[in-house]
Amino acid sequence: MRVSTSWMQQQSVGTMMDRQSDLSRLNTQLATGKRINQPSDDPVGAARALDQTHLIADVAQYQRNITSANARLGLEDQSLANATNVLGRTRTLVLQAINGTQSDGTRGDIATELVQLRQQLLAQANSKDGQGEYIYAGNRTGSAPFTQQAGVTYVGDDGQRMVAAGPGLQVATGDPGSAVFGSIPTGNGTFAISAGGANTGTVVAGASSVSDPSASPSAWDGGTYSIVFTAPNTYEVRDSASTVLDSGTYDPTSGGSVAFRGAQVAFTGTPAVNDSFSLSASGKQDVFATLQNIIDALRTPHGGGADMQNAMNTQFANLDQAIDTITRTRGMVGARMNALDQQQRLNDDLTLQYKTSLSAVQALNYYDAISQLGAQTTALQAAQMTFSKLQGSKLFDYLR
């Protein structure tokens, strides 16, 4: 085939341009380490790379959320631990105070320390997180949730802050003070006992429980009942309409327990005729009121009698409920932190997986690219050499 001289030159130049453009693309790929530098390099891959980058960013944000949630839960756990210590010391003091060897004076000393402990507990209930927000204020984190004015009032709300820890996973990062310190069930959690105000005997109500929740013929129904000692050694159980449901004997010297409808109450001491105790379904009382009631009971002049004992026993049950509530809350906090840790590890795995597929989509295969670089360089040199050879051989050169 005939070849035109100028076309041959243009072709050679064109080939060199092509090789140089290939080299320039390889240069960009090697410099960035990416196979896709423009969407047109691989349209589907570019979109996938964007999706993967988005997933990685999403998970990174979840990890940030978890870090911040852990910090907040850590502070809550710390303050709950402090509160448990305070209540533990309170419990020890209350046990001491119930002891019959105490005098009004020593009970007053204990009450003074309890006032101090109550203040400490209030400080824990009003503690703040790293951002200066009150931990136990629900969502009203801007002001102290527990205010002291003739008793402690809760001014927070029942809100609970959640954090997004993973796709579709939200974990609570706090508990409202109303649930932790505020609404604590009284008595044994099912019912509470209170001694009649006109009691004159030395009978004292002790431990109580629902020992048989499925008692027959009738189980505990949450109603209000009274136990009346008709004589020092006999009692009657009456319902709210004063109908006698049950009766039995009681041994005043060694004490004994009264059981009905699956509920059981232990008594000690000698009752006077018509001494009574009323049983009613558990109510709610905040821990500060419990402490205040204990302090008030201890400060009763000429104390140490059955009325104080009964009052102390009632509040002691409430105190145990408070300790129980806080311990349970701590357990939940621990469980949440545990869940967050697990999610964090899962998120790490996800990140690794997303990064692996991102790199599969867009990362450059260096071995491949470098060997291509060698091949393309050789091709360019060959094209340059061919051009110079061709230009050097012309028939005109011989016509001299």
Add this chain to the structure above:
Amino acid sequence: MADMLSTGVSGLLAAQIGLSTVSHNVANVNTDGYSRQIVSFATKLPEGQGGYFIGTGVDTVAVQRAYSQFLNNSLWSAASGQGRADMMVSLTGQINSQVSGSSNLQTSLDSFFGAVQDVANAPSDTASREVLLARAGGLASTFRSLSGQFSQLAGQVQQQLGDTVKSINSDSTAIARLNGLIRTAVATDGTPPSDLLDQRDALVKKLAGEVGIGVVTQSDNTINIYVGNGQALVTSTQAHAFGTAPNKYDATRQEIVGEGGSVISGRIGGGALGALLDFRSSVLDPAQTQLGRAAQALAATFNAQHAQGADLQGAVGGAFFSVAGPVVQAASSNTGSGVLAASIANIGALTGKDYTLRYNGTAWSMRDTNGANVALTGSGTSADPFEAAGLSLVVSGSAAAGDSFRVQPSRDAASGFAVVITDPDKVAAAAPLLANAAGTNTGVAAPSISLSDGSDPNLFSASAVVFSSSTSYSIDGGAAQSFTPGAPITHNGWSLQLDGAPAAGDTFNIKANTNAQGDNHNALELGKVANMGVLDGGVTSVGRAYSQLVSHVGSAGAVAQDDQITQKAVYTQAMASQQSVSGVNLDEEAANLVRFQQAYQASAQVISTANTLFNALLGAVRG
């Protein structure tokens, strides 16, 4: 003896013509479009001598260009393909580098939604709220900058359209002039002038690179050139100038018009002009629309969720982002006083297409960009608007028959994307209302509350919903209303949804969520917008819409590159074939030079011999 001298002279002259043709070929070795010329010789009429003939020398019959109409036609067609492919690669390359550059929308979206989560982690922290506003500003500027880059590219396309049309017009004028010269030359000399034909062919090739053309050769050696389906560009010595004119609906958009003023943009294919028009309508416009649609989706969804929340002062959240709605443009030819107003009725039903509404004197009809009819529901009044493709269209005034409007639902929406909120306290991270089930409830219904009308003046009034039976309730002691399980209870601008069945005597209290600086309920919901399916009937998230845009732009670029490689191969092949016939080869010319030089020298020797013979004869007579 025949006339040896005149035979010698004829050889001398023929060799001279051969030498000058070789010189012409060598001189034009690098002239674009030049076809090498070939001298053809023939023996002169011999002298009859009775029983035999004696030759009388050589005649130069013709100097012709080495030329194949077929190969030139394929070269022109290849030039058209290559002109289109080159322009397309250059244009798609620009838009590709725009979407791969620093203004990556996905990154901006990720950091914006990250900031939303950070607000959820610390709702009362002003610093994190400020960061959110700053990131929102960054996101808005990414939308605007991408849209601005697309607009800039559109401006550049427009500029190039004008320049290309000018160049086409100057080329067609030159071709028409050459047509005239060639016709005259043929009339005068009886044979077409090779060099003029070459010049004209070179111009045709250049023109083919600019726009796809059809060439028809006439019997008088002139050529007619047509564009598209029969729009004449050159007829004989007459050039028909193209022009640009504003679009019927959008005066800022230039369309190509023929000599009569009729719009021919849609009929042009091939060449740089075809690529410019094609790029504008099939890459740039959709990209701008897709971006606008993503902006509208983000603004609509985020604003809707933001309006479900309460800011630090407890007020209902206002609009967070602002974005432009559909653009309606009336045709410049409209004669009636009709006005069309369009708004988005359903963001998930937006298609990314543009639409034209036409009034035929009795009814309105709607077509999409591809000309497909789109069914309209409703009657077009503000009480009962036309609804189609996620749009709500209201016609007012009186349109005349033949009037039309163009609706671009999302075009340029991203260019006005902005953050409305400037005060960090106004970020609505909290829930505005609280709904609680009373502790004495015996049913299992769990309440959840949302806002149905955040502007209700009684929104924040406390209310109690009391069930008298599982199917009947009253609000604040009002009249008994029947309750359908699963259906919301609405009152005072809120909407209460119960999960589970309520029992008789159950009470649900609704009250304002006051002083809830630490509430992050709505911030968490705002965070979910990031991956929420919004577009295409609720399957495509905003981020996904952007990766679709990138993929679309990327495919256009990849297709253009592949096409360029193909077209280059086709062009190279066509050029090599054409050059193998018409191109000048210097080695060949060197050989020809030697050939004609030797012929010249030999003819000179013939004359010299004739002279010697003649002298010998003279000497004999004298002697």
